[in-house]
Amino acid sequence: xxxxxxxxxxxxxxxxxxxxxxxxxxxxxxxxxxxxxxxxxxxxxxxxxxxxxxxxxxxxxxxxxxxxxxxxxxxxxxxxxxxxxxxxxxxxxxxxxxxxxxxxxxxxxxxxxxxxxxxxxxxxxxxxxxxxxxxxxxxxxxxxxxxxxxxxxxxxxxxxxxx
Numbered sequence: 001x002x003x004x005x006x007x008x009x010x011x012x013x014x015x016x017x018x019x020x021x022x023x024x025x026x027x028x029x030x031x032x033x034x035x036x037x038x039x040x041x042x043x044x045x046x047x048x049x050x051x052x053x054x055x056x057x058x059x060x061x062x063x064x065x066x067x068x069x070x071x072x073x074x075x076x077x078x079x080x081x082x083x084x085x086x087x088x089x090x091x092x093x094x095x096x097x098x099x100x101x102x103x104x105x106x107x108x109x110x111x112x113x114x115x116x117x118x119x120x121x122x123x124x125x126x127x128x129x130x131x132x133x134x135x136x137x138x139x140x141x142x143x144x145x146x147x148x149x150x151x152x153x154x155x156x157x158x159x160x161x162x163x
Contacts, residue, residue: 017080018072022065029061090121106156107146111138 036054071077094117101110115134116127124130135158142159145151155163 012075015072015075015077018068018077022068022072025061025065025068029058029065032058032061087121087123091118094118094121102154104156106159107142107153108135108139108158109156110154111141112136 032054036051036058039051039054094114097117098110098114101113112131112133112135115137116130119130119134120127139158139162142153146153146155146159147163
């Protein structure tokens with residue numbers, strides 16, 4: 001039986017992760033607006049100048065930020081799986097290794113390590129196998145971009161050995 005009083009409405013909290021994403025999107029848009037405001041807006045004959053596309057991107061980011069914030073307050077996002085930090089550490093470690101080794105070891109070795117550590121982040125922990133595979137694939141990519149397309153990629157001992 002009921003006592004005749006209405007149940008209190010359950011208050012829903014907004015989705016915190018979505019609000020953080022909305023704030024980050026708005027901050028990126030703010031940085032773009034600030035940076036573009038320092039450019040000269042000389043638009044030649046077609047009314048399209050160097051500020052047109054960055055302004056369009058900033059306005060789109062503001063729209064996405066507002067949309068994300070609205071959805072955060074509606075709180076209708078599906079349940080997320082718990083975050084696993086192990087794979088993230090492997091991938092960030094691979095990116096750090098590539099950035100640190102790119103000029104010293106060259107494109108093939110640095111990117112091969114990135115490949116292997118990213119594969120480890122996705123569960124393939126056989127580094128003795130993924131490091132050589134990554135280096136061979138990266139060397140093939142280096143040959144295509146540096147030799148065939150004549151783009152400038154960092155060279156290291158492996159690239160100097162063959163070219």
